[in-house]
Amino acid sequence: MLKSKLTLAVVAALALGCTSAYADDLGMQSTVSTQQDASSAKAQATQTKKAKKLQTVVVTGSLIPQSEIETSTPVTTITAEDIKANGFATVAEALQQSSFATGSVQGSQFTNSFTPTAQTLSMFGLPVGFVKYLIDGRPMGNFPGLYNGSDTFNSLNGIPTDLVDHIDILPGGQSSIYGSDAIAGVVNIVLKKHVDAPAVDLRYGWDSDGGGADRRVSFADSFHKGRFNSLVGVQFESQQPIWRRDRSLTRQFNQDGTGPQTASRDYLVLGYFSHYLFLDPNNCSGLTGQWYGTERKQYRKGSGYYCGSMYTPGYGTLTTGKKEVNFYTHSTFDVNDNLQLYGDLLYTYEEQKYTNGASTTWWGSSVAAAAAGGGYFWDPRMNDFMLLQHAFSPEEVGGYKSIMSKETENAYMLTLGGRGTFGQSNWDYDASFTHSDDHLLDRDFQRFTTPMETYFANHVMGPMLGTYYGYPVYEPNYAGLYNPVSNSDFRKFTGYTDTRSKTWDNLVRVQFTNDALFTLPGGDAGVALVAEAGNEGWDITPDPRLLEKVDWNGTMVPYVWGTSATPGAGHRTRYATTAEMRLPVFSQLTFDISGRYDSYGVQNQRISHKTYNIGVEYRPFSSLLLRARYGTAFKAPTLSDEFQRPSAYYNSVPDYLNCARLGYDPSNITSCPSPYNSVQYKGETYGNPALQPITAKVWTYGVVWSPTPKLSFNVDYLHFGISNEVNQVSADQLSLNEYQCEAGILDSNSATCARAFEYITRGPGKTANGVALLGNITNITTLKFNVANEEVNAIDAGVKYLQDLGSAGRLMFNLSYSDLLKHTYQDYPTDPTIDLLRHPGWSTDFRSKVNASLTWSRDKWSATLYANRYGSTPNYKASVDDSYAKTGDGTLAPWIIYNASVKYNVLKNLSLSFMVNNLFNKMPPKDGSYPGTTGTPYNIFNYNVYGRAMYLEANYKFSK
Numbered sequence: 024m025l026k027s028k029l030t031l032a033v034v035a036a037l038a039l040g041c042t043s044a045y046a047d048d049l050g051m052q053s054t055v056s057t058q059q060d061a062s063s064a065k066a067q068a069t070q071t072k073k074a075k076k077l078q079t080v081v082v083t084g085s086l087i088p089q090s091e092i093e094t095s096t097p098v099t100t101i102t103a104e105d106i107k108a109n110g111f112a113t114v115a116e117a118l119q120q121s122s123f124a125t126g127s128v129q130g131s132q133f134t135n136s137f138t139p140t141a142q143t144l145s146m147f148g149l150p151v152g153f154v155k156y157l158i159d160g161r162p163m164g165n166f167p168g169l170y171n172g173s174d175t176f177n178s179l180n181g182i183p184t185d186l187v188d189h190i191d192i193l194p195g196g197q198s199s200i201y202g203s204d205a206i207a208g209v210v211n212i213v214l215k216k217h218v219d220a221p222a223v224d225l226r227y228g229w230d231s232d233g234g235g236a237d238r239r240v241s242f243a244d245s246f247h248k249g250r251f252n253s254l255v256g257v258q259f260e261s262q263q264p265i266w267r268r269d270r271s272l273t274r275q276f277n278q279d280g281t282g283p284q285t286a287s288r289d290y291l292v293l294g295y296f297s298h299y300l301f302l303d304p305n306n307c308s309g310l311t312g313q314w315y316g317t318e319r320k321q322y323r324k325g326s327g328y329y330c331g332s333m334y335t336p337g338y339g340t341l342t343t344g345k346k347e348v349n350f351y352t353h354s355t356f357d358v359n360d361n362l363q364l365y366g367d368l369l370y371t372y373e374e375q376k377y378t379n380g381a382s383t384t385w386w387g388s389s390v391a392a393a394a395a396g397g398g399y400f401w402d403p404r405m406n407d408f409m410l411l412q413h414a415f416s417p418e419e420v421g422g423y424k425s426i427m428s429k430e431t432e433n434a435y436m437l438t439l440g441g442r443g444t445f446g447q448s449n450w451d452y453d454a455s456f457t458h459s460d461d462h463l464l465d466r467d468f469q470r471f472t473t474p475m476e477t478y479f480a481n482h483v484m485g486p487m488l489g490t491y492y493g494y495p496v497y498e499p500n501y502a503g504l505y506n507p508v509s510n511s512d513f514r515k516f517t518g519y520t521d522t523r524s525k526t527w528d529n530l531v532r533v534q535f536t537n538d539a540l541f542t543l544p545g546g547d548a549g550v551a552l553v554a555e556a557g558n559e560g561w562d563i564t565p566d567p568r569l570l571e572k573v574d575w576n577g578t579m580v581p582y583v584w585g586t587s588a589t590p591g592a593g594h595r596t597r598y599a600t601t602a603e604m605r606l607p608v609f610s611q612l613t614f615d616i617s618g619r620y621d622s623y624g625v626q627n628q629r630i631s632h633k634t635y636n637i638g639v640e641y642r643p644f645s646s647l648l649l650r651a652r653y654g655t656a657f658k659a660p661t662l663s664d665e666f667q668r669p670s671a672y673y674n675s676v677p678d679y680l681n682c683a684r685l686g687y688d689p690s691n692i693t694s695c696p697s698p699y700n701s702v703q704y705k706g707e708t709y710g711n712p713a714l715q716p717i718t719a720k721v722w723t724y725g726v727v728w729s730p731t732p733k734l735s736f737n738v739d740y741l742h743f744g745i746s747n748e749v750n751q752v753s754a755d756q757l758s759l760n761e762y763q764c765e766a767g768i769l770d771s772n773s774a775t776c777a778r779a780f781e782y783i784t785r786g787p788g789k790t791a792n793g794v795a796l797l798g799n800i801t802n803i804t805t806l807k808f809n810v811a812n813e814e815v816n817a818i819d820a821g822v823k824y825l826q827d828l829g830s831a832g833r834l835m836f837n838l839s840y841s842d843l844l845k846h847t848y849q850d851y852p853t854d855p856t857i858d859l860l861r862h863p864g865w866s867t868d869f870r871s872k873v874n875a876s877l878t879w880s881r882d883k884w885s886a887t888l889y890a891n892r893y894g895s896t897p898n899y900k901a902s903v904d905d906s907y908a909k910t911g912d913g914t915l916a917p918w919i920i921y922n923a924s925v926k927y928n929v930l931k932n933l934s935l936s937f938m939v940n941n942l943f944n945k946m947p948p949k950d951g952s953y954p955g956t957t958g959t960p961y962n963i964f965n966y967n968v969y970g971r972a973m974y975l976e977a978n979y980k981f982s983k
Contacts, residue, residue: 083160083191083211085615086200086551087605088538093727095615095638095650096197097739097819099123099839101190103215108887109876110922110938112228112237112974114187115142115179118210120891122841123147123194123819125869127964129170131342134379137589138168140343140430141178146194146207147817148846148859148868149743152176153658155197155205158212159367161438161532162201164459165561165662167524172589172670173708173751175526175561175661181371181434183258183349185224185241188215194819195741196656196721199617199636202555202599203659206719206745214369216353217254218245220932221981228974231944234265235342235972253354264344264376268337270968272946273959275333280955281900281911286321286331287381288412289313290505295399295408299327302501313416313507330505335414336958338423339380341968347373362443370435376427378468383585384426385414390476390580391484391495401491404498411483411504421510426468426517434461449539457530465522470584473573474516482506487576495576520566520583526662530557538605545607553601560594561662591710593666596624597659613640623659625712632657632716650739651724660714664749664807667710675701676754676803679762681796689759702800708751711807720744725819738820748811754803756851757782782806810852816845832881840873842894863897863912864905867962870894883928893918896965900952915948918966936976944971 081088084096092098101117111117118124119142126145129136143151151170156163156177166178190212197205221244228237243256267273278284290310292300303309307320307330314332321331350370357363388411389398399408420426440455480486483503488496532555539547565588572579581587603617615638622631636654643649682688682695692700725739757779763769764776782805786798822838846859846866859866871894878887894917901912924938947966961968 084193086603087549095640095652099192108924109889110940114182119144122839122872125872132963134377137172140375149207153207155201155209161457164461164528165526167463167526175663186256186351188213195723198634198656199619206656218243224978226976231971233269236263250357256351258349260347262345265341267339272968274337277955277957277960280953282955284955286333287335289414290330291412293410301328303505335381340377343375343377345375364441367438373432376429378423378427381414387412400497401494419508419513428467431464449537451536453534455532459528461526463524466519469520472584522565524563526561528559545609549605551603556598558596562592589670591667593662611642646729648727653722656719656721658717665710665712669709672706675703676758678702679758683762704800705802708805715809717748718746733825735823741817743815745813747809750811751805812849814847818842835878838875842871863901867896886925889922898950898952920945932980934978938974940972
């Protein structure tokens with residue numbers, strides 16, 4: 024009604040002004056009066072518009088400013104105060120402990136991975152790349168390394184915790200607003216734009232069980248001069264690694280497993296027929312100084328004697344050692360009332376160190392015998408096929424701290440733009456250019472094949488004496504195996520390789536917004552229009568030595584011992600258009616409709632996709648919101664999926680076709696004689712530029728109820744139906760298809776058969792028992808295709824409550840809960856659909872997760888208790904058996920950890936805080952189904968043994 028009256032006044036004033044121009048006989052006084060009335064009405068309209076804009080905010084999940092915080096899109100917000108009060112040390116930790124993060128993920132504990140320095144999460148158990156990450160509403164650049172060696176993703180490192188204002192988490196598909204990747208949800212990290220006074224923050228942390236000492240200092244200040252405003256912040260952090268030897272559960276081999284605790288095989292002689300052979304004339308007595316005096320003669324039941332230690336697992340890292348510097352600035356300049364220029368820069372420099380210990384620092388005779396399958400050599404004196412193995416001790420390597428791998432990251436994100444209003448209209452605009460750049464240097468510790476094999480040839484193996492049925496012949500000096508390698512000799516055959524990788528992204532974005540396009544019975548309708556264009560690139564350039572081969576005893580073997588690399592490089596262009604309308608049809612009913620068109624240019628072809636979303640908000644009364652959303656989402660093929668260069672690997676596969684010719688069909692493949700039941704082959708995979716987008720149908724419906732201003736409940740049901748997921752073609756499926764095509768089960772002229780015949784390479788044919796057989800499988804190409812499908816149903820719920828206690832202060836309670844009701848996956852179109860919640864061999868994700876916090880505050884004091892309950896997961900044996908029905912199969916009890924914090928404002932400008940993570944030093948739930956041969960008797964992708972961490976923090980604000 025106010026808007027209608029103002030419009031009427033303006034129209035009347037304009038009409039009267041026009042009339043006075045033609046009616047001179049009304050006199051000057053009338054004209055002046057009319058102009059004054061028009062000016063007054065215009066000023067009032069301007070003030071009303073400004074007042075209205077102050078009541079609206081831009082919420083994550085919508086492009087249109089609005090006054091309602093709860094909309095059709097569920098949003099969980101973590102504030103800067105929540106991060107500190109709940110005891111989260113980093114942004115990654117805050118997100119990983121959220122109830123949505125139910126999926127198993129790789130992290131720093133998995134040091135033998137491709138990305139041990141990166142941090143990420145899996146929302147509702149979906150792939151890590153299905154979450155869209157934003158910084159201030161702009162897409163984060165991709166991490167240069169590849170998750171699991173194949174997938175492009177975002178790392179949550181490099182975000183300065185002390186400079187974060189809040190984090191918004193939106194579960195469910197959001198592609199119609201944000202484009203690719205927003206299938207599982209969106210995470211928007213909003214950095215600070217202003218601080219009231221210069222502030223310095225000092226924090227020191229330590230772990231009660233050792234390791235992990237952390238030091239962090241940050242400074243931020245805002246500047247204002249005339250029409251120029253700026254915030255500048257810097258943060259420095261240094262963190263020591265936690266070693267496995269620092270924790271009782273990982274410092275030695277499992278003491279509580281299904282079998283006896285079993286030592287590492289540091290000095291081992293293995294015969295194919297005779298099993299373990301103990302050939303040390305000194306009975307391991309010359310090795311007792313190794314592994315800090317723990318090396319002994321050991322026995323493995325059913326195998327034999329050898330020299331080993333119970334404590335070798337302790338010499339890898341659980342967390343990385345880290346040094347990190349962040350610089351951030353946000354600046355604006357008000358050109359006039361209708362134009363503001365702005366710029367943002369976030370820069371990160373980070374060094375991280377880690378080591379996998381003896382697990383990947385050893386020598387074996389497999390390279391010397393590489394000409395033979397399985398790596399055995401023939402010793403005529405032993406009349407047996409033999410293998411030798413030696414793991415390098417800390418004394419040999421000069422301490423594992425001295426040979427850690429190191430990763431250095433330089434990344435920045437720069438945005439320049441301008442925003443404002445077109446005159447006195449309701450149309451706002453925002454035009455910006457964003458460039459992100461991330462460079463990674465991986466300096467990895469390596470063993471070099473030629474010098475290492477030369478050393479062991481001189482000290483153990485001796486010269487190659489010929490071949491025996493294709494196997495190389497050696498007569499080793501077995502006693503020489505039991506002599507430790509000197510540190511100087513170790514240094515001669517080891518060193519470092521440098522692999523460089525980078526990603527970059529350019530984006531030009533223009534947005535037009537009108538939050539009062541026209542009036543409906545429920546209020547003003549709003550619209551937003553967006554156009555985007557840009558390009559992106561990715562490049563991994565391994566150290567050339569990682570791709571080279573050398574001739575060793577007539578066989579080409581890798582230049583670097585036991586290590587491979589994944590090269591690749593590519594770029595593409597893209598553009599997108601987005602439109603959103605918010606329609607308050609009635610005061611109780613509002614629709615939000617959005618649509619987007621994305622198009623990517625890849626090697627002279629275009630890959631395009633359309634997405635849409637329809638959201639409904641129904642408020643039968645002010646305290647109750649019923650909401651629902653339905654739409655589509657997508658993920659464009661990643662640059663690594665499209666442009667990964669040929670990468671080799673080795674594996675085994677049943678030869679279904681030859682087994683069928685021998686009379687064994689796929690139903691009894693295990694009875695097929697060797698080697699056809701499991702043929703070792705060389706695999707090769709590489710990118711596929713013809714990949715199509717992963718698509719999804721997503722919908723949610725839920726309710727938000729606030730019976731009182733201090734109490735609210737929310738519960739939402741979410742559905743994700745995902746198709747065309749990118750996966751490597753299964754080698755097993757190709758071999759099976761080859762058989763099906765010959766047997767006539769599949770049309771031999773079909774594309775499936777053509778692909779099987781093309782991607783499988785065989786040697787010369789032969790005859791066995793009078794049966795004509797094809798040659799052995801030697802090579803299989805497993806390209807990436809859009810072949811997999813996935814479906815998830817989940818519940819997300821929450822409670823918020825505030826209680827005033829009068830003079831005793833106040834209490835604030837928050838709870839968040841997520842539960843997976845369904846999660847199915849189909850690896851290949853002809854494969855059965857797997858119920859991941861009931862197949863522990865396929866998934867060990869948490870089915871449910873709930874966290875809650877209780878905060879008390881009064882005057883200068885505040886304290887918070889935070890609890891996080893991780894639901895049950897399969898035990899180790901159930902995962903191995905892919906069953907809950909066999910003896911020993913089962914689930915682990917829920918894991919509950921508590922954090923606590925207390926804050927005291929000593930002075931007006933000085934506050935002190937004490938925070939404790941994992942208050943009761945809770946270790947992962949005990950899993951007695953792990954064997955005694957493991958050094959990490961827990962699922963490192965779900966749990967950690969970091970234990971209790973404590974932090975002291977001081978924050979001081981200087982007076983302006």
